[in-house]
Amino acid sequence: MRIALLLAILLVSTPFFSQSDDEKQIKLIYDHALTNGKAYDWLNYLSNQIGGRLSGSVQAQQAVDYTKGQLDSLGLDRVWLQPVMVPKWVRGTPEFAYIETKPGLTTNVPICALGGSVATPDGGLKASIIEVKGIEDLEKLGEEKIAGKIVFYNRPMDATQISTFAAYSGCVDQRYSGAAEAGKYGALGVIVRSMNLRLDDYPHTGSMSYGDTPVSNRIPAAAISTKGAELLSTTLTLNPDIKFHFRQSCKQYEDVESYNVIGEIRGSTYPNEVMIVGGHLDSWDLGDGSHDDGAGCVQSMDVLRLLKETGYKPKRTLRVVLFMNEENGLRGGNKYAEVARRKNEKHVFALESDSGGFTPRGFSFNCSEENLKQVQSWKSLFEPYLIHMFVKGFSGADIRPLMDQDLVLAGLRPDSQRYFDHHHAENDTFEHVNKRELELGAATMASLVYLMDKYGTIPSKKIKG
Amino acid sequence: MRIALLLAILLVSTPFFSQSDDEKQIKLIYDHALTNGKAYDWLNYLSNQIGGRLSGSVQAQQAVDYTKGQLDSLGLDRVWLQPVMVPKWVRGTPEFAYIETKPGLTTNVPICALGGSVATPDGGLKASIIEVKGIEDLEKLGEEKIAGKIVFYNRPMDATQISTFAAYSGCVDQRYSGAAEAGKYGALGVIVRSMNLRLDDYPHTGSMSYGDTPVSNRIPAAAISTKGAELLSTTLTLNPDIKFHFRQSCKQYEDVESYNVIGEIRGSTYPNEVMIVGGHLDSWDLGDGSHDDGAGCVQSMDVLRLLKETGYKPKRTLRVVLFMNEENGLRGGNKYAEVARRKNEKHVFALESDSGGFTPRGFSFNCSEENLKQVQSWKSLFEPYLIHMFVKGFSGADIRPLMDQDLVLAGLRPDSQRYFDHHHAENDTFEHVNKRELELGAATMASLVYLMDKYGTIPSKKIKG
Structure with missing residues (x-):
């Protein structure tokens, strides 16, 4: 050419x-x-x-x-x-939590206080724990089944969302408002599944709000790792009478x-x-x-x-x-x-x-x-x-x-x-x-x-x- | 967020x-x-x-x-x-290399044999080393400057390529044909900068070919980590008379x-x-x-x-x-x-x-x-x-x-x-x-x-x- x-x-x-x-x-x-x-x-x-x-x-x-x-x-x-x-x-000393299957038989699980949460009592909080898939379950269960217990929010992020931010949006109300809402039914504390699509051992903190809950009525809130949440859920299925213990010393200045x-x-x-x-x-x-x-x-x-x-x-x-x-x-x-x-x-x-x-x-x-x-x-x-x-x-x-x-x-x-x-x-x-x-x-x-x-x-x- | x-x-x-x-x-x-x-x-x-x-x-x-x-x-x-x-x-025992600034003063650098390379002599190969930016430099230098030395190919991947595969294509001839080409000028061995855009301590292996080089004329080839390559290059700039030693026992069955x-x-x-x-x-x-x-x-x-x-x-x-x-x-x-x-x-x-x-x-x-x-x-x-x-x-x-x-x-x-x-x-x-x-x-x-x-x-x- x-x-x-x-x-x-x-x-x-x-x-x-x-x-x-x-x-x-x-x-x-x-x-x-x-x-x-x-x-x-x-x-x-x-x-x-x-x-x-x-x-x-x-x-x-x-x-x-x-x-x-x-x-x-x-x-x-x-x-x-x-x-x-x-x-x-301020988070204070590292948080600590365990599942008590029966007295003396415990398994530690990784948790962290949610940002803004109050502390547990000094020696920690131990109580029965009830699993829900979201805030909307609280009303169905009612005060009778919630009062005196810890509420465990365990709705996972939706893996089918291509944008992980969309999956986050579909869950994060549990973390943000879970404590304020559960408190209204007499819950003693809340444990929230970490906002994480992966199964691992890291608890994920994040902001939460007590809304207009009076200071004296605020209950402690912590995130549990996704693997911890799976273990807790399985354990609860086998035996709903287990106890959950957690301790955190965070404080707002x-x-x-x-x-x-x-x-x-x-x-x-x-x-x-x-x-x-x-x-x-x-x-x-x-x-x-x-x-x-x-x-x-x-x-x-x-x-x-x-x-x-x-x-x-x-x-x-x-x-x-x-x-x-x-x-x-x-x-x-x-x-x-x-x-x-x-x-x-x-x-x-x-x-x-x-x-x-x-x-x-x-x-x-x-x-x-x-x-x-x-x-x-x-x-x-x-x-x-x-x-x-x-x-x-x-x-x-x-x-x-x-x-x-x-x-x-x-x-x-x-x-x-x-x-x-x-x-x-x-x-x-x-x-x-x-x-x-x-x-x-x-x-x-x-x-x-x-x-x-x-x-x-x-x-x-x-x-x- | x-x-x-x-x-x-x-x-x-x-x-x-x-x-x-x-x-x-x-x-x-x-x-x-x-x-x-x-x-x-x-x-x-x-x-x-x-x-x-x-x-x-x-x-x-x-x-x-x-x-x-x-x-x-x-x-x-x-x-x-x-x-x-x-x-x-088969790679054989782990490879070993050092820069010898003067007799007795050495710095180890991470290398690995390239896939298909021959071994060095049993006790390793020690020689002067000369840096080039690619195969095309060999002809300019000529046998006089290359014979008896190790050739150090140090053209980095081009960070401005958005596709890192394009950057790889622009470098990989050094790895694939570097030994065959340097051997023609009497080089004793080649050291090739790892195909890696990051500065770190991992040498990257990969295939190489001796082309039609007779078995008796094949020289050993190894990759050096990118940080090792930077160190070697700087050292050579300060003192071109340094020696490089490397040892590898790989073998083709x-x-x-x-x-x-x-x-x-x-x-x-x-x-x-x-x-x-x-x-x-x-x-x-x-x-x-x-x-x-x-x-x-x-x-x-x-x-x-x-x-x-x-x-x-x-x-x-x-x-x-x-x-x-x-x-x-x-x-x-x-x-x-x-x-x-x-x-x-x-x-x-x-x-x-x-x-x-x-x-x-x-x-x-x-x-x-x-x-x-x-x-x-x-x-x-x-x-x-x-x-x-x-x-x-x-x-x-x-x-x-x-x-x-x-x-x-x-x-x-x-x-x-x-x-x-x-x-x-x-x-x-x-x-x-x-x-x-x-x-x-x-x-x-x-x-x-x-x-x-x-x-x-x-x-x-x-x-x-």
Whole structure:
């Protein structure tokens, strides 16, 4: 074949791929993240030098100081701490539990207190235990069968849900409200099956609420590992008269002062329009909070660094916000929104990463149809990076309080299959985060921020001005 | 992440879902895989009771016996062993290596012999070492600078490739042909940087070939861990006169008999049209071969079980083939194709899973445009399961020898980010396989087999008959 002909054919058959500015910029971002990312190093420090960062703890303060210091070193236009009062709940001595088949015959099972729970009496609580598949079973059983007993919530996560977050949503009411509801029927305590799709020995903590239950009527609540739950359920089937013992010494203290950590690049053209990207700096105390949500914090920090180092100057003001106290209070998210409202700051875009540091698959958006359509029009730009989800859905707990503003809310959607293996448990640790997966998440976020900044969001017509 | 509002939002965003027969059947398959999958149990046995299954080893034979027994228990129409002669290479005593900065001052580094390599002399090999970035550097350096030395191939995998398999392709010539090529210039041995994107201490073995190098001219070849490679490179930069010592006692024996393990469901309508689904039963010897390719074997076995137990009777004959000796010879794949040709079996579809047991993302196809278009028309059926890749590309090494038949070849494409952290190394072990990810892969494969069987493949017009 002759050269001229060959050339012509090559030109025609090459996939249409004009090296547009957007393609180039996005490739720069991904390449830089994968070869010179900082997220993994930052996470290593947060996880292995500081560890679990429960609100009000020394570690939470260390994390504030460390991340502020790192943001200071990036040469942003401004870095500051936003004070916020947070609850301080302390786990105390390690929890202890056993199944007593008959007096003197006991089997230990792994439990942990749920966040916010009260302690058991000093020597522990021992009582008959009754299994239910959810809060709705309480009414059927009635006070007669519940009073004086421990209630064992054992509805497992639904394995057939492809999104493990959907499976979580279908169970977590047991953990969040189980104690308050069982208390109404005279239960002495509750044991909740861990929110984990895997059978293993890790109990998973998480937030719970007593609602308006008076302090004197609050009953202790603990999570049991999934294997422990299976054992307990089987044992109960064989003999409903067994006793369950558990002991925990957790305690709620007075609120203490903590901080959201914020860094900012001032917008070159529209400095009064604010975009934020963030995660939450606090974590539970059992593991080191690498996936929940160390990953989201370091990715968010790297978004600003990646844009800066690839030479992109945002037209709008871009902030990274590391929120304090997502896990057991959401005080940081609420405080940030409250201050933004008070200062009349106009937020146009908010992106949160709080679903683990796994391979990114896309984003879910809480926004108008017009904005969703615009985002979906960028889909092909993300295809080379295997980013394919651009759907409506939940964004993030910390950014949600901003919602009454006219803005686009988005959440990074990583692969969810492994998330609940680690969530709120002792094995949410650094070695379960893969460096490339973490970096791909940061690059994916930075690319969306770049496009949002370049093309702007579409204001809702309802909003005046 | 907190829950509070997740549920309501998830309900709102549920996609429209008409319950067509295909949708129903595919949902049955996924639900059954996620709640009653067998793949993970089988893999547990293969990995933890048998372990690494190098061709010709006792463990390879145990794996043949075990998987045949398991297939026998599934009530298929026929299960058999297909004899095949395989190479038998044995690693011998653990390898040993050090960098000698000056006489008496040494630092040990982790190495392992490459599969098929010859041994070093009994006491090991010590020589000067010269770093290259690839085979193409040899010619520039010439015999003068290479003869009498060890050649150190140190081109790393390209981190900017989103597909880690693409990064692997860009490096693996160093491992496969490095020794044969360096030998031509009088090198005494080669050390190859492990094919691993992560910095860690695991050396990664893998196949190599001496090509037509006479036996007497073959030089020993070993892989060094990525951290070892970085250390060696830095040390060489500081002082090019260092010596490198390594010792390995691996040995190639005479070929031995082994087997492909095959199970079959006879087609109800077109029994003479054969579809196969498979992986390779052999593995390297350092880990337990969970991802490479225990995962592909147990997924393939489960494809037949899932279809059977969800009540689907294939119109075409469906076989699971567990190929022997993919890693260092491909004898099983070649034998299967040879027998198929001799018996004049008409193969219409072949699917291989040999890219790890990670979250499935889709498939790559080696087939005509017409067949690819048909597959892509099924895309929306896979959307609820987040399966989005239907592209042209490599299918699988074991099924490739069938290619001259008029058939559709396909490979499962799981998420590739973590694959080379484990590939051919001591840490390719069971605990790195996630149960749900493995099961989703099996369900995704079964769903494609179902559609291929139901709608048939489109024969190429060129083929007669």
